[in-house]
Amino acid sequence: MSALPQKSGAAANPPTGPLPTIPAPKSRKSLPAPSDTSRASSPFQASSKLRSPSSPRPALHKSPLSTSASNISAPRSISSGRTPSSPEKSLRRTISIAAFPQPPKVGSRPSTASSISRMPSTRSSGSVKVKGGSRLSTGTTSSFRSSKTASLLNGVGEGKIAGPDGKEPEASPSHSRSSSAQGSYSTSATTFEDADDAVGTSKSTSKPKEAKGNVIVSVRVRPDVNGGDSSKTSGEWIVDSRRGLVSYHGKEAGDYIYDNVFSTIEHNSKVYDSAAKRLVRRVMEGYHGTVFAYGMTGTGKTFSMQGTATSPGVIPLAITDIFSFIRETPHREFLLRVSYLEIYNEKIHDLLSASGSGGTAGQQEEIKLREDSKRGVYATPLKEEIVQSPTQLLRVIARGDHARRTGSTQFNARSSRSHAVVQIVVESRERVPTGTTQDRRSGMAPGGVRVSTLSLIDLAGSERAADDKERRTEGAHINKSLLTLGTIISRVSETKDKTGNPTDKEGKHLPYRDSKLTRLLQPALSGNSLVSILCTIQLGGTASSHSGETLNTLKFAARAKNNIVSHAKKAEEAFGSGGGDAGSRVLLERYRMEIQALRGQLESQTKTQAENELKLEEQQLEKEAKARHEEQMLEMQLARTALKERIEHLNRLILSSKSTGVNMQGTMSALGRLSRMSIAESGSRSLRSSVSQSTLGAYGCSSARPVSFISLSSNDPSAGLAFSNGPVGSYDEEDIMGEFADGNASAQRQIAALQADLGDKNRYISTLERRLLQARRSSHSRMSMGVKSVTSIPEDPDLVALLREKDMELNELRQQLDDKDRMLAALRSAARHRDLAHITIDTHNSDGGDSSKQLDDPSDGIDSNPTTDLSSHNGGEKVDRRRSMDEVSRILDEMIQDRVENGQLIKGSRGSVHVAALESRRTSDSIKGVPGLKPGNAVPVPESVHAAKEKHLS
Numbered sequence: 001m002s003a004l005p006q007k008s009g010a011a012a013n014p015p016t017g018p019l020p021t022i023p024a025p026k027s028r029k030s031l032p033a034p035s036d037t038s039r040a041s042s043p044f045q046a047s048s049k050l051r052s053p054s055s056p057r058p059a060l061h062k063s064p065l066s067t068s069a070s071n072i073s074a075p076r077s078i079s080s081g082r083t084p085s086s087p088e089k090s091l092r093r094t095i096s097i098a099a100f101p102q103p104p105k106v107g108s109r110p111s112t113a114s115s116i117s118r119m120p121s122t123r124s125s126g127s128v129k130v131k132g133g134s135r136l137s138t139g140t141t142s143s144f145r146s147s148k149t150a151s152l153l154n155g156v157g158e159g160k161i162a163g164p165d166g167k168e169p170e171a172s173p174s175h176s177r178s179s180s181a182q183g184s185y186s187t188s189a190t191t192f193e194d195a196d197d198a199v200g201t202s203k204s205t206s207k208p209k210e211a212k213g214n215v216i217v218s219v220r221v222r223p224d225v226n227g228g229d230s231s232k233t234s235g236e237w238i239v240d241s242r243r244g245l246v247s248y249h250g251k252e253a254g255d256y257i258y259d260n261v262f263s264t265i266e267h268n269s270k271v272y273d274s275a276a277k278r279l280v281r282r283v284m285e286g287y288h289g290t291v292f293a294y295g296m297t298g299t300g301k302t303f304s305m306q307g308t309a310t311s312p313g314v315i316p317l318a319i320t321d322i323f324s325f326i327r328e329t330p331h332r333e334f335l336l337r338v339s340y341l342e343i344y345n346e347k348i349h350d351l352l353s354a355s356g357s358g359g360t361a362g363q364q365e366e367i368k369l370r371e372d373s374k375r376g377v378y379a380t381p382l383k384e385e386i387v388q389s390p391t392q393l394l395r396v397i398a399r400g401d402h403a404r405r406t407g408s409t410q411f412n413a414r415s416s417r418s419h420a421v422v423q424i425v426v427e428s429r430e431r432v433p434t435g436t437t438q439d440r441r442s443g444m445a446p447g448g449v450r451v452s453t454l455s456l457i458d459l460a461g462s463e464r465a466a467d468d469k470e471r472r473t474e475g476a477h478i479n480k481s482l483l484t485l486g487t488i489i490s491r492v493s494e495t496k497d498k499t500g501n502p503t504d505k506e507g508k509h510l511p512y513r514d515s516k517l518t519r520l521l522q523p524a525l526s527g528n529s530l531v532s533i534l535c536t537i538q539l540g541g542t543a544s545s546h547s548g549e550t551l552n553t554l555k556f557a558a559r560a561k562n563n564i565v566s567h568a569k570k571a572e573e574a575f576g577s578g579g580g581d582a583g584s585r586v587l588l589e590r591y592r593m594e595i596q597a598l599r600g601q602l603e604s605q606t607k608t609q610a611e612n613e614l615k616l617e618e619q620q621l622e623k624e625a626k627a628r629h630e631e632q633m634l635e636m637q638l639a640r641t642a643l644k645e646r647i648e649h650l651n652r653l654i655l656s657s658k659s660t661g662v663n664m665q666g667t668m669s670a671l672g673r674l675s676r677m678s679i680a681e682s683g684s685r686s687l688r689s690s691v692s693q694s695t696l697g698a699y700g701c702s703s704a705r706p707v708s709f710i711s712l713s714s715n716d717p718s719a720g721l722a723f724s725n726g727p728v729g730s731y732d733e734e735d736i737m738g739e740f741a742d743g744n745a746s747a748q749r750q751i752a753a754l755q756a757d758l759g760d761k762n763r764y765i766s767t768l769e770r771r772l773l774q775a776r777r778s779s780h781s782r783m784s785m786g787v788k789s790v791t792s793i794p795e796d797p798d799l800v801a802l803l804r805e806k807d808m809e810l811n812e813l814r815q816q817l818d819d820k821d822r823m824l825a826a827l828r829s830a831a832r833h834r835d836l837a838h839i840t841i842d843t844h845n846s847d848g849g850d851s852s853k854q855l856d857d858p859s860d861g862i863d864s865n866p867t868t869d870l871s872s873h874n875g876g877e878k879v880d881r882r883r884s885m886d887e888v889s890r891i892l893d894e895m896i897q898d899r900v901e902n903g904q905l906i907k908g909s910r911g912s913v914h915v916a917a918l919e920s921r922r923t924s925d926s927i928k929g930v931p932g933l934k935p936g937n938a939v940p941v942p943e944s945v946h947a948a949k950e951k952h953l954s
């Protein structure tokens with residue numbers, strides 16, 4: 001089997017050109033030219049040695065086909081009255097000229113005249129009873145049309161497809177194939193038929209006739225191998241294409257009339273137009289249709305079905321028409337799928353599956369026939385390919401042809417050894433009108449899906465037993481299946497048994513299951529499909545020796561026409577994706593549902609995505625707002641803390657002033673004024689400004705106090721000059737006078753005040769440290785939140801300057817603390833000495849009187865007191881006092897020296913000292929806005945200290 005040669009040549013080549021190249025049937029050439037005698041001599045010269053298919057085999061002898069063949073041997077006896085069951089009667093009873101499709105135009109058949117002229121005169125005398133003899137007598141289209149029986153395949157019956165506007169779509173243009181690259185065929189006949197189709201709307205009143213009209217039987221005569229017209233060369237046969245007549249004058253003489261008889265000169269296009277075109281159109285409208293070619297081997301079945309590159313056959317022409325119909329029917333949408341199988345030795349092979357071809361067929365999963373109430377009989381599993389263009393469809397079929405088994409027989413060098421079945425499933429649905437996007441979105445199609453099937457079958461040729469064993473086996477299977485087909489066709493009727501199975505007229509079971517072929521053809525043969533049977537014969541020459549075979553074919557065709565009754569109905573429209581044909585098989589509907597589902601998914605995904613994006617955006621905004629809010633809160637907190645601390649600090653200063661006693665009022669009031677000014681300003685100031693004020697306060701206090709303290713014991717008026725430059729100097733002078741003139745302000749109180757001040761400073765330092773920490777954290781959090789770019793924060797000059805400034809302030813404050821500590825130590829020491837000297841406050845009170853008075857004349861008070869003290873007290877007290885003062889002076893000297901060394905103070909030319917530039921600047925910043933207080937004159941300490949010291953020492 002696997003050794004069988006494959007068809008090659010054009011079949012394997014993809015179609016090209018505007019009209020796709022048809023798959024060439026076989027590698028064999030067209031019928032040999034008249035001069036080519038090699039082929040002519042082989043089949044028919046040798047035929048004398050061949051046995052008739054029926055003669056040598058008892059089984060074939062007993063077959064109904066054989067029996068009927070013998071019964072029909074004498075056509076003339078038809079008129080002599082046979083039994084009702086005889087084929088002759090059957091012919092007479094059912095073949096109706098009125099039911100036949102219209103013959104082609106007269107002008108298109110120049111050759112038929114000759115064949116008619118040879119027709120025996122007995123034909124017109126009615127050897128075959130002809131109803132409506134006008135056909136024979138007139139031969140004109142008008143007369144034929146008037147007598148035509150309405151049927152689906154002759155253009156008169158139902159089956160029109162209405163357009164969206166209720167009108168019928170325009171008939172296929174007559175020139176629909178004129179664009180063919182080959183251009184080798186005429187469509188004139190088509191034009192006429194289509195026009196007729198367009199006007200014919202009447203319904204048949206005779207149902208049986210209409211049903212018969214749904215079956216077309218045609219006979220095609222293959223040209224003689226010598227190239228001559230076989231009808232001319234053989235005196236036994238007469239072929240009249242116009243009348244659809246084949247007449248035999250041999251041993252079993254008789255006339256056979258069919259729907260179409262194609263003489264040897266007819267082209268494939270003519271055969272297609274007359275035998276298949278209408279059927280294909282009806283399939284597109286929703287009917288099932290079956291076309292099959294039947295005949296002896298080598299008579300032209302494959303040639304008719306497939307054709308050649310220059311003369312396309314039924315299959316390629318049907319494909320062209322299918323797509324033409326789709327183009328011309330814009331109000332419907334179509335989906336086409338194709339399958340291709342062969343029945344070889346009673347096994348089904350898928351010609352489209354990769355493993356289905358040739359020798360690998362054995363690996364293929366076995367394909368079985370199943371029956372479904374809606375689908376009928378079908379093969380499964382079978383590959384179906386969806387096709388979208390004629391080229392694609394032709395390629396698919398060419399692929400199947402290539403895989404089909406062929407072999408050399410006595411009569412055909414490349415004989416088809418299998419029955420080949422091409423099935424084109426057509427799904428169609430009313431198209432959603434453009435513009436109604438709402439409908440399209442909702443997926444609601446206005447109508448359901450209609451599914452119809454076009455089956456194009458090239459049967460294997462019947463043949464006599466071959467010498468080759470393999471051929472014999474194949475032949476046996478082929479003959480058996482064809483015999484079963486013949487049997488069924490000879491007995492087929494409309495009757496059915498109780499279970500609904502078809503039976504013959506006598507109620508006997510029809511053996512559809514006896515062969516795969518008949519099982520597959522069951523739906524078509526039992527009336528569900530429009531049927532077109534093309535029987536091929538060869539007459540004349542050597543073929544005359546096979547007249548028995550030819551007669552068998554003619555009888556088969558006659559029975560098919562007589563017995564097969566088709567009640568084909570347009571397929572119901574299927575809605576939804578339910579079961580059976582209405583659902584799972586309807587791809588158009590499934591695709592529509594899938595598209596709808598996918599569209600829904602897409603929409604929901606888009607929606608979800610948009611929502612997610614919105615959410616993310618909101619979250620981002622929220623995050624940013626939160627970060628901003630936190631930042632603001634932090635800043636506000638810092639500002640509040642700074643303000644609070646400032647207020648606390650100032651409050652403490654005020655309290656500590658009060659705690660130092662009444663006589664310190666002047667000094668503290670001066671400080672209080674500064675502080676108040678600071679408070680007034682601090683409302684809107686930043687942390688920095690607050691700190692600056694503190695710094696001013698720190699310097700103001702720390703530098704003023706020692707001076708005033710030392711001035712207390714100084715009699716040098718120049719000591720006061722150092723403070724005479726401005727209001728601050730006046731305050732400080734008052735302060736000095738107040739503090740040191742007022743003996744009531746005890747050293748203890750001063751110590752307490754200084755301690756409180758020290759506590760303030762300590763707290764302030766810790767506050768500053770805390771802020772510094774917060775500022776650092778804040779800068780870190782800013783960096784992490786990405787409010788600013790990461791690189792920009794460390795480069796923020798303000799922040800860096802602020803940090804540096806804080807550090808410096810801290811250092812300064814620490815230094816001040818050290819100073820205070822030393823001052824405290826000095827004061828404690830002075831207090832100790834004073835106690836030792838037993839200087840009582842009472843003495844001071846009686847001598848000095850009102851402190852205010854002392855302040856008025858400080859020099860007097862200061863000058864007189866020591867004298868008085870020295871004169872009225874003993875020398876030890878005097879020494880002690882002097883010693884304590886010396887100690888204070890020494891401490892102060894040390895402090896000054898420290899500062900000078902640290903660069904905070906600069907010694908002047910006359911022994912005066914000035915605050916260094918930085919200090920000066922800071923002070924300047926701090927006292928900005930304080931009237932009369934200038935950085936240059938804000939260092940009251942050194943000169944007065946030196947003056948007082950010198951005075952005391954002298």
Ligand SMILES: Nc1ncnc2c1ncn2[C@@H]1O[C@H](COP(=O)(O)OP(=O)(O)OP(=O)(O)O)[C@@H](O)[C@H]1O
Pocket residue numbers: 026028029030031221222223264295296297298299300301302303304409412414415416417459460461462536
């Ligand atoms: N009408 C025709 N005009 C020209 N050549 C024809 C015609 N019919 C058949 N032939 C030629 O006859 C040969 C046999 O034809 P084809 O193979 O179609 O016969 P078949 O019936 O399919 O045979 P088989 O049953 O063995 O496959 C081919 O070479 C084909 O080209």
